[in-house]
Amino acid sequence: MNSQTKINSSLRTVEWKNNKVVMIDQTKLPNELVFVEYNDFNQVANAIKTLVVRGAPAIGVSGAFGLALAALQSKTTTKTELILDLEKAKKILFDTRPTAINLGWGLEQIMKVAHAGTSVNQIKTSIVDEAKKMAEDDININKTMGKYGSVLFENNDTIMTHCNAGALATVAYGTALGVIRATKESGKNVKVIATETRPIQQGSRLTAFELKHDGFDVSLIPDTAVGYTMANGLVNKVVVGADRIVKTGHVFNKIGTYQVATMAKQHGIPFYVAAPLSTFDMKNNAQDVIIEMRKGSEVTGIGDKKTAPDGIGVINPAFDMTPPELITGIITEKGVAKPPFKESIKKLFEAN
Amino acid sequence: MNSQTKINSSLRTVEWKNNKVVMIDQTKLPNELVFVEYNDFNQVANAIKTLVVRGAPAIGVSGAFGLALAALQSKTTTKTELILDLEKAKKILFDTRPTAINLGWGLEQIMKVAHAGTSVNQIKTSIVDEAKKMAEDDININKTMGKYGSVLFENNDTIMTHCNAGALATVAYGTALGVIRATKESGKNVKVIATETRPIQQGSRLTAFELKHDGFDVSLIPDTAVGYTMANGLVNKVVVGADRIVKTGHVFNKIGTYQVATMAKQHGIPFYVAAPLSTFDMKNNAQDVIIEMRKGSEVTGIGDKKTAPDGIGVINPAFDMTPPELITGIITEKGVAKPPFKESIKKLFEAN
Numbered sequence: 221m222n223s224q225t226k227i228n229s230s231l232r233t234v235e236w237k238n239n240k241v242v243m244i245d246q247t248k249l250p251n252e253l254v255f256v257e258y259n260d261f262n263q264v265a266n267a268i269k270t271l272v273v274r275g276a277p278a279i280g281v282s283g284a285f286g287l288a289l290a291a292l293q294s295k296t297t298t299k300t301e302l303i304l305d306l307e308k309a310k311k312i313l314f315d316t317r318p319t320a321i322n323l324g325w326g327l328e329q330i331m332k333v334a335h336a337g338t339s340v341n342q343i344k345t346s347i348v349d350e351a352k353k354m355a356e357d358d359i360n361i362n363k364t365m366g367k368y369g370s371v372l373f374e375n376n377d378t379i380m381t382h383c384n385a386g387a388l389a390t391v392a393y394g395t396a397l398g399v400i401r402a403t404k405e406s407g408k409n410v411k412v413i414a415t416e417t418r419p420i421q422q423g424s425r426l427t428a429f430e431l432k433h434d435g436f437d438v439s440l441i442p443d444t445a446v447g448y449t450m451a452n453g454l455v456n457k458v459v460v461g462a463d464r465i466v467k468t469g470h471v472f473n474k475i476g477t478y479q480v481a482t483m484a485k486q487h488g489i490p491f492y493v494a495a496p497l498s499t500f501d502m503k504n505n506a507q508d509v510i511i512e513m514r515k516g517s518e519v520t521g522i523g524d525k526k527t528a529p530d531g532i533g534v535i536n537p538a539f540d541m542t543p544p545e546l547i548t549g550i551i552t553e554k555g556v557a558k559p560p561f562k563e564s565i566k567k568l569f570e571a572n
Numbered sequence: 573m574n575s576q577t578k579i580n581s582s583l584r585t586v587e588w589k590n591n592k593v594v595m596i597d598q599t600k601l602p603n604e605l606v607f608v609e610y611n612d613f614n615q616v617a618n619a620i621k622t623l624v625v626r627g628a629p630a631i632g633v634s635g636a637f638g639l640a641l642a643a644l645q646s647k648t649t650t651k652t653e654l655i656l657d658l659e660k661a662k663k664i665l666f667d668t669r670p671t672a673i674n675l676g677w678g679l680e681q682i683m684k685v686a687h688a689g690t691s692v693n694q695i696k697t698s699i700v701d702e703a704k705k706m707a708e709d710d711i712n713i714n715k716t717m718g719k720y721g722s723v724l725f726e727n728n729d730t731i732m733t734h735c736n737a738g739a740l741a742t743v744a745y746g747t748a749l750g751v752i753r754a755t756k757e758s759g760k761n762v763k764v765i766a767t768e769t770r771p772i773q774q775g776s777r778l779t780a781f782e783l784k785h786d787g788f789d790v791s792l793i794p795d796t797a798v799g800y801t802m803a804n805g806l807v808n809k810v811v812v813g814a815d816r817i818v819k820t821g822h823v824f825n826k827i828g829t830y831q832v833a834t835m836a837k838q839h840g841i842p843f844y845v846a847a848p849l850s851t852f853d854m855k856n857n858a859q860d861v862i863i864e865m866r867k868g869s870e871v872t873g874i875g876d877k878k879t880a881p882d883g884i885g886v887i888n889p890a891f892d893m894t895p896p897e898l899i900t901g902i903i904t905e906k907g908v909a910k911p912p913f914k915e916s917i918k919k920l921f922e923a924n
Binding site: 250251413416417418419421424425428429432433437438439440441442443444445446447448449451454474475476478479482483486511516518519520522523525526527528529531532533534535536537540541 | 602603765768769771776777780781784785789790791794798799800803826827828830831835838863868871874877878879881884885886887888892893
């Protein structure tokens, strides 16, 4: 690891180590920090499927590492046969979570390297190098985003965040939490308020865990206390991640983001979104984005514990849409886009 | 039970039956509907303490029923000794939850009857009658509130409610849910969306349970999905209860109410509060009301299941304040107060 990618957090979600893939088993958090080690791409596919690893950037790199394992596992002696083996593995890896845009992208990057290669051994080496580079790129993008974002925060700010856009959603460092890390690394003292983020509690299980692990002053609130904390002057800024941002600046992110942004606007609290350019969807309009509805049992119980009666309806959307008028700025690795977003987002891509 | 107090709901939170107190054990909900029977005031005290019964109006009546049991239990032969026995029981009942305003009120009502009585037997009979009357009064107030409130709702409305202001918080029928019941009884078809209401899930455990039990079309959402459901046209009106309303129309209610009201305002959705006059605090100003902070373990876990790491801060306020500018109307047993609330609330009490 070179100095550029040295990170202060010891949490590395997914890593290539001695020709093995090492992951934090996120299903065990926050009660246990367990690292798992895989030498078979089928194990990686299963890990993605069972949420051992989650978060779009982390899944993209995990898919690439999975294909790298498949390359090493292949016993073939010709390039054509190796590519056939890789195509089979790619299908198995892709089918784990077909809606995650980064997964397909990560797999295709590796296939390009395979097709461009010459000998079987050279292809294997190039694939492993490419997958490792993708992991480093993810960290570097987050660190660059962090630098651009950190100037927006002041000493002694208390920053609210929703869901987990942290090291645990990326290879390391994080997007929204990366900005918070960078702010602290720049010498500013910051506190964090994490929302629980029901129904599956990524705020308490992952964000509070990772920030506490890395020595941050973090407080947890139920999702119902967003208004109270803002009305009582306990929050100075908000920063969240994003699952998709369209060209008009409408942000699709974890359910609940929209009401956090609305409450922030009501109290004059700046509301920032931190996301790499790979999160932007420059083709679709906001109204074309379909919001995934998840199973009701996430809301009617917690783990095995049933907390609601049988036979009721449940509305459980995974995401909501925050309109651009509630957003103060969008932090990317190419700088911070400010309103009007239609123009500022266009400029981010022109500069690319 | 006379025809005036006949209720459609079969859920009666607390009842006097054959010189015993019968309660729904709310700690068993939503998984089991269990009725418990007490013939000793100490059992009633313990029930209040352990949340077998909760909700300010229900606790007030439970306290009165507890004192009625104490009167029947007393072996004394003089009025003076009976009153001494009642004072001892009153202290034990009061100390269960000393902050609930209705509990003290309910106990004092019974003591007045005791002091006004003549013979031991006459006092015992009067106390039982008074406690039973208090229970009936609670239902009648809720039904009157329901009638005033029902005209505000239209056929095919979907009504959102937060927390539990239902039969289970009162003797029966409910305040906010009483208004919803009355709307349905008036022949209008309504659906309900219940918020989960973290941290202790009175929305899923109690509101969804009681509405499902009584045949309503009820859907549950996580607290994070309030904005989504409103933005997507799934909610026409909101009605909630209140723990305290001050003379300026600032409403103190379960944590999360303020953000539900803010989101409703943002989407032009009418936001109503349903509460009896006994909920109004005409002495204190909004800024003088102290908001109870509850233990962090309610947020860091659910039941026995730990969902957050150790050693983090937790902010867990029981209530928040909704300012009058977010409120469309306050439904009481004396009619509906509309803005400007300072005047309309004053009028409610003048008409009294």
